[in-house]
Amino acid sequence: MTAHRPRILVVDDEPQIHRFLKPALDAAGYEPVRADTAAEGLREIARRPPEAVVLDLGLPDMDGKAALAQARAFYDGPIVILSARDRELEKIEALDLGADDYLEKPFGVGELLARLRVAMRHHIRRAGAEPVIDVGGLHIDLVKRQVARAGEPVRLSPKEYDLLAQLAAGGGKVLTHRQLLTAVWGPAHVEDVQYLRVFVGQLRQKLEADPARPKVILTELGVGYRFAEVD
Amino acid sequence: MTPPLKSRAGPFGYLGALALVAAAGGMAVLADRPGQGANLAMIFLLGVLLSGLAFGLGPALAGAGAAILTYNLFFLEPRLSLAIRHPADVFTYAVFFAVAAATGWLAGRARDQASLAARRAETVGALLQASQRLSAAATPDGAAQVLAEAVCDAARAPALVFLPGRRGLVQAAGAPALAVLSPAALAAARQAWAQGVPTGAGTGEVADAGWSFWPLEGLQGRSGVAAAAVSRHKAAEEGMVAAILRQGAVAIERAQLAAGAAEAEALRRSDRLRSALLNSISHDLRTPLSTILGSTTTLIAYGPSLEPPVRADLLESVREEAERLNRYVGELLDITRVEGGALVPRHEMIDVREVMDSATERVVRRLGSRRLSRDAPESLSMVEADAGLLEQALVNVLENAIAYTPDASAIEVAAFEDRGHVVLSVEDDGPGIPPEALEHVFEKFHRMDQPSDRHGGAVQGAGLGLAIAKGFVEAMGGRIAAASPVHEGRGARFLISLPKAIATHEHLL
Secondary structure, eight states: OOSOOOEEEEEOSOHHHHHHHHHHHHHTTOEEEEESSHHHHHHHHHHSOOSEEEEESOOSSSOHHHHHHHHHHHOOSOEEEEEETTOHHHHHHHHHTTOOEEEEESOOHHHHHHHHHHHHHHHHHHHHOOOEEEETTEEEETTTTEEEETTEEOOOOHHHHHHHHHHHHTTTOEEEHHHHHHHHTOGGGTTOHHHHHHHHHHHHHHHOSSTTSOSSEEEETTTEEEEOOOO | OOOOOOOOOHHHHHHHHHHHHHHHHHHHHHTOOTTOHHHHHHHHHHHHHHHHHHHOHHHHHHHHHHHHHHIIIIISSSTTOOOOOOHHHHHHHHHHHHHHHHHHHHHHHHHHHHHHHHHHHHHHHHHHHHHHHHHHOOSHHHHHHHHHHHHHHHHTSOEEEEEEETTEEEEEEEESOOOOOOHHHHHHHHHHHHHOSOEETTTSSSTTOSSEEEEEEOSSSEEEEEEESSOTTTTTTTTHHHHHHHHHHHHHHHHHHHHHHHHHHHHHHHHHHHHHHHHHHHHHHHHHHHHHHHHHHHHHHHGGGSOHHHHHHHHHHHHHHHHHHHHHHHHHHHHHHHHHTOOOOOOEEEOHHHHHHHHHHHHGGGOTTOEEEEEOOSSOOOEEEOHHHHHHHHHHHHHHHHHTSOTTOEEEEEEEEETTEEEEEEEEOSSOOOHHHHTTTTSTTOOOSSOSOGGGOSOOSOSOHHHHHHHHHHHTTOEEEEEOOOBTTBOEEEEEEEEBOOOOHHHHO
């Protein structure tokens, strides 16, 4: 075990969560770091930035979103949020504040590890700026602004292309409605979710093998969209 | 404000005046000497004067007439004849009438003023009384009833008060009783409410309603409508009734605002309770499930590569969390029984020391490094209670003590007798309960914000334990109480007290 073990900071006030996450992360080849409060977690991030952070939004000492905002001030690594299903709004706000992904409690360890892997890979890609993306037979060249499906060029309107580029650049990261609307249509249109519905529908018609069962642009119900993981 | 001048003497005044004249006649008979005619006339004049003073104008004039007749007939020559011999006598009679008119009018005015003053005093008194009763009325309906009674007294007629209800204007109060109104009268009431103008009899707004209606204008708006079975001018609405209506309008408005505030508060409370319940279910069911799911998926994915102690710990955590879930579901069922009234305690003779044993047995695994001591006398009276409910109540109190004390705390459970009761006491030396939280400890979903045991994680449980304990103990006819601090500003003590059972022959068998 001499290979580099990525450090994963788990910030959660429930001791039972640490109890199983520690051995699970350990067995999956990570180095788990435990924090029971937001303050402890922020201190740990500042002291020695981990490769990724798992952050429970329901912390006793600080509002989870406030903790996230503070962390984002000096840490741009992947942050995966743990939240309860009935806290939909909280979850979306956390994503808007820069969380990479979220997981609803209760969750299986496999799912958490998968989300962590995606978030970390995306972070690496964001740092290295990958200009060409291949997924599900789709080829996207972000430099030449060209899209091809099974080798055939696909014609997209400028807005369609902008939206696809945003999603593709996000990798497997969830992008909220607000984030996508702001990036493509501008801050004046953050409430116009129907634009998004229409354009995502059009993109799926042009890009998906079966638009009714999308494999490339995935819906996160009530939250936003995510791009399929890169092959 | 000035009431019309009129004699309130009635027929008795006239009879009185005639009696006075008759008395004067009697005195004149006694004083009758030849040549005394003018002096006798003075006696009759005195009678007329007294009639005027005592009974007012009308009786005085009647008295004057009677006096002249009597004097002329019996005392003036020629006697037993109405013939007037001297013209001077005509002058005498004119003086009679003048005196009667003057004294009668003066006396009447004085009396009217006195009665006016008395009525004013009565009005002020009645207003004061109405205002006191109105300000004491706690509900809109109560204020409406007081107002109806005051209007009834003031207008000397049946009175009603209408208040806005969910389906429009409704009769809220009536004095002497609620009344059945004609459609025309109801229309007049609605008009007074809608337009804010007096309606009904005498206003020309709605003819023939038989009732007068006045809108009740409070400080912030219209609070209702008052009615009296009188025509409007007769009710002197600019006087007593108007003053009472103004006060009533404000009192009803105040009661309505207070009722609205109370309703909003009740709604807020039930809303808070609902969200507390949802929060509790969400958090307290999901946390153990997270652990169980997380631990089992870890074991499935990495089981073979985990160290044996780690595997054992994961399995142990699954067991603990399953037990926690079971406890929580049990608590939800218990509180449902308490709330739903489905709780029927059994009545059996029990020794609370046995209950202490089994309850401490049940919590011993959760104690950690806390010390639990027991103290009970050799002989203790039995109580008549439900052993299962009492045990659960004690377990809940003990678990509360464990949850709110740091590791290495001391918890003592004791039993003793006190004035016909057997008392179970659970005492800890933890940080205690702040005074503002003490009165809420037995409320559902009440959890203290700052658990003392920070590093053992958040306080577990739904905040139902003590509420259940209270429900169970009270269902058995016992009482539960909390006190804190108990030792030098620290610690908390919970007491469960049950009446001692009387050992009957049947029980001894």
